[in-house]
Amino acid sequence: MTLPPPSADVVVIGAGVIGCSTAWHLARLGAGRVVVLDRGRIGEGTSAMSSGILRTHYSVPGNVELAQRSWRFFEHFAQELGDDEASAGLVKCGxxxxxxxxxxxxxxxxxxxxxxxxxxxxxxxxxxxxxxxxxxxxxxxxxxxxxxxDAGYADATLTATSLARAARRLGVHFLEGVAAEGLVIEGHRVRGVLTAAGRIGTAMVVSAQNIWAHELGRWAGIALPLxxxxxxxxxxxxxxxxxxxxxxxxxxxxxxxxxxxxxxxxxxxxxxxxxxxxxxxxxxxxxxxxxxxxxxxxxxxxxxxxxxxxxxxxxxxxxxxDVTPDWNPVLGPLPGIEGLVAAFGFSGHGFKLSPAIGELLAQTALGLPTAVPLQTYAFERFAAGRLLRGRYGAGAVS
Ligand SMILES: Cc1cc2nc3c(=O)[nH]c(=O)nc-3n(C[C@H](O)[C@H](O)[C@H](O)COP(=O)(O)OP(=O)(O)OC[C@H]3O[C@@H](n4cnc5c(N)ncnc54)[C@H](O)[C@@H]3O)c2cc1C
Missing domain, CATH: 3.30.9.10 (D-Amino Acid Oxidase, subunit A, domain 2)
Known part of the structure; x- marks a missing residue:
């Protein structure tokens, strides 16, 4: 088993398209020492089964904005990553x-x-x-x-591995086959991540665990609607x-x-x-x-x-x-714990949003203003009754 480093500036849990996108944006924004943990391999979680459809068509306005921002990234993928060989496998068929x-x-x-x-x-x-x-x-x-x-489909595994390669070139440390087993929380503040191979000291964790986000809920003592x-x-x-x-x-x-x-x-x-x-x-x-x-x-x-x-x-x-009650993701800090940013509940439509979401999560983790406001995607919306219900009813078209 690969030994994790003793400390990091940011630890990302999960190397699907969301975790890899976040890691790349963190590195691009100068986050310092970034470690990504995955108990499996890069892009082999739920991303591996994605139908890969990219569109900006949504009835929820925030999703249109995230998808539009992401489409621009997909269209110029190699250029954005500064890697001529990078490919998302984009087919622009409309x-x-x-x-x-x-x-x-x-x-x-x-x-x-x-x-x-x-x-x-x-x-x-x-x-x-x-x-x-x-x-x-x-x-x-x-x-x-x-x-x-300006729509079509792409390949989510290829996208994740290309993002990971670009992130590695910027210094991100990927640990495959290493599961996060808990958080170290002291006085409502994250101090580290526990793994079977040892503890990583960190003050900032981004969870991109998708259907496994319940583990995060257990560690943080919060029931996640998923x-x-x-x-x-x-x-x-x-x-x-x-x-x-x-x-x-x-x-x-x-x-x-x-x-x-x-x-x-x-x-x-x-x-x-x-x-x-x-x-x-x-x-x-x-x-x-x-x-x-x-x-x-x-x-x-x-x-x-x-x-x-x-x-x-x-x-x-x-x-x-990973389905939430309103078929839209939870993005941003979880209440009551400092140093924890979560992204889960993509409800069958997270691939097309992944470039923008990675950017916004990275900005949130670094305490920077986000390019698009994330409040409507906050965890608290469920308790407050501010659900992001789309006009097409339950389903991934949202
Ligand atoms: C059948 C299907 C069709 C889809 N079609 C589309 C589509 O057409 N268009 C679209 O936009 N979206 C689509 N989606 C949704 C989209 O593919 C997902 O929203 C997206 O791929 C999720 O990425 P992710 O990074 O959140 O999750 P994942 O790829 O599942 O990554 C999560 C990672 O976290 C790791 N992990 C979890 N817990 C731990 C832990 N404790 N320690 C270490 N590692 C951990 C897992 O091993 C996994 O690799 C589809 C999904 C499916 C299943």
Whole structure:
């Protein structure tokens, strides 16, 4: 086991996209000695199962701002990191979102207007125009179709490892295979992190533990509002290709609020945007993908993509979301403990926000003004009843 250093200026727990982004921003901002702990390996937590979709479309205004800031980073990823070889695996194919008449249409209309007000290029397309972008879909039933050309998908593991490499070059010390086992707290102030390999003295800890954040809650004596939810993702081989030039698609009319994108340039990656299976214990082990579920999603796909009723299941996997009561993250200090900054509860949409969130967490940890105010994401919002509920209801579209 690698021995941790005896002390650090900041310890980050968790090396997923959020922890790696935070570590890189900390180093860039001159945080001094930064140590990142992961009990596994970089990018191999829940980030490894991400569908990787990047969009700025949200009904919660703060999320639009974080996603817009993050998109700029993804678009110029190698340049931002100062590493010509760095890649997030970005595929800029655009994002199409269609709603039936009614509440979802009103929510979509308002969200498109809010995006446009922030200077984001969005278009309202006719069914015919949308079909030119996604010819495999039937869109004649949509009351409103939004298009965001500056969107697409990327690879979360590649992003995490690229951020980690850039952070290492700035002096960040990554310890893989080392679990944080507790915090040293003296008089409501963080003094260190306990690991199986020894104690690291520090006055600042950033927890980016995702579904394992309950451990942090135990160490800090705070009950965190968080459930681990397993979600199923399918890759389908259809009658024609879902090419990587075709946009990501969000189907607000489908019962499962389906999202689809190209997978491997020919197949369709598809998953539901609704609630998943609540796990009693956080665990990324693969769960069952039942034939009933495949048939159910298959029927929804067939209703939208003519000819895809004959699609074959090419592969399937499961991934776990860290879900809060309002499907939005908690970002910032936890109450009553100085020197502790937490980020958890990404509720299935944290990858697209990770560049900005890393920046804001790093600024918070260093006592700097944050580039975007974080108050609305504070832990205290749950007790105060100021939930960040999106207009699309529960789900990762938020
Ligand atoms: C199926 C699926 C699809 C998704 N699709 C999208 C999408 O299309 N777009 C999008 O934006 N987001 C998506 N997401 C969400 C996004 O992928 C996540 O929000 C993001 O990857 C979470 O990153 P993280 O760093 O918080 O967590 P993780 O990657 O899980 O990292 C947490 C790390 O902390 C470590 N850790 C925890 N506790 C300890 C400890 N005590 N000591 C040491 N290490 C510890 C773990 O080992 C782990 O590596 C999806 C998620 C899933 C599961």
């Amino acid at each position: 994002y199409l979102i269609a709603a039936p008449a009614g509440e979802k249409c009103e929510a979509l209309d308002a969200a498109l207007a809010a995006q446009a007000a922030r200077g984001i290029a969005v278009q309202r397309l006719s069914a015919q125009e949308a079909r030119e972008l996604l010819p495999i879909a039937r869109l004649d039933d949509a009351a409103l179709i939004g298009h965001e050309p 459930v681990a939810e397993r979600h199923r993702v399918l890759a389908l081989a259809g009658p024609g290709a879902y090419t990587s030039a075709m946009p990501v698609f969000k189907d607000l009319a489908s019962p499962g609020m389906l999202y689809t994108r190209s997978y491997g340039r020919t197949q369709m990656l598809v998953s539901e945007g609704t609630a998943g299976e609540v796990l009693a214990v956080p665990d990324t082990a693969q769960g069952d993908v039942s034939m009933d579920l495949v048939a159910d999603i298959g029927a929804q796909v067939a209703a939208r993509f003519p000819g895809w009723e004959e699609a074959a299941l090419a592969s399937s996997w499961t991934g776990v979301y």
